[in-house]
Amino acid sequence: MRLVCAGMVLLIPSLTVALADDNKAKKDDPGQIGNRDVSGFNCYSIEKEIAMGKQLAGEVQRQAKLMDDPIVTEYVNRVGQNLARNSDAKVPFTFQVIDDPVLNAFALPGGFIFVNTGLLTAAETEAEMASAMAHEIAHVAARHMTRQACRAQVANIATLPLILLGGWGGYAVRQAASAAIPMTFLSFSRGYEAEADYLGLQYLYAAGYDPTALIDMFEKMMSLEKRKPGSIAKVFSTHPMNGDRLKKTQAEIQKILPQKAEYVVNTSEYAEVRGRLLAIENQRKLRSTEKDPKGPVLRRSPGSGTPAPPDNDSGDDRPTIKRRDLEE
DSSP states (O other): OHHHHHEEEEEEEHHHHHHHHHHHHHHHHHGGTTOOOOOOOOOSSSSHHHHHHHHHHHHHHHOOOOOOHHHHHHHHHHHHHHHHHHHHOSOEEEEEEOOOSSEEEEEEETTEEEEHHHHHHHHHSSSHHHHHHHHHHHHHHTTTHHHHHOOOTTTOGGGGGHHHOGGGGGGHHHHHHTOOOOOGGGSSSSSHHHHHHHHHHHHHHTTTTOOTTHHHHHHHHHHHHHTTTTTTTTTTTSOOOOOHHHHHHHHHHHHHOOOOOOEEEEOHHHHHHHHHHHHHHHHHHHHHHHHTSSSSSOOOOTOOOOEEEEOOHHHHHHHOOEEEOOTT
């Protein structure tokens, strides 16, 4: 009996290590997406997590200005659902668009994701926009919100916003929901943000997009931080946009993502949707200027007419792809 018991004691740690190694190997393999568990320990059931997210999403919907353009909202939902199908998430997703020019996107528990129109106007390609959405999907797939709640031993759903409203859009959610949430609770841990970068990169790749679009998006956000100090820093206080984060992502692309011959970079549909939003934004700025007598006045020379918009649509609805030399 003693030998058997002793043997069991020795085997259990070995088995635990073996399972951990196997899970890590799967996590590093984008070919295993959907056949692995990336959520870790969680004291909340999936059903309760979805209920929490639904309640919080309802508060955002009541307070934020949602986009009412069906073309934009349907498009964003379609891109999001494609990314979600290429993720490890075990919940259904709902994607909604907030009419806000600030570059932002955020996730709530249980698959509720909100995307600001500012993300679409800032991202120059569909792949760049998808990279931000993939990051948020990764937060949901890894169940970061409720895992963080478990760590904090949250027992009452009323206190969940203190823990859950973080990541890329925590500050925006605070504003949208008009919640008095201390800034110290509005961000994920560095570890969770790094994991969302890592998994989101794989989901972007699995959906067929050029993974370097995530680096392009990082660079845009770094540039925004430099041009408008403080406007982004609060959101990224625990895991800011910096050169180290960019280099880490570059190294991961080389290490874990097998090279493909072609990647989707952009589509004519994205160019159309983005152009639609930019036109709406320009009209609002024009109306704002007209209301402000002190604002700048645009004068046109006689006979100049209204300049025609640049023709960026080639008429080809096929996605733009980037070809890679497999022999490199």
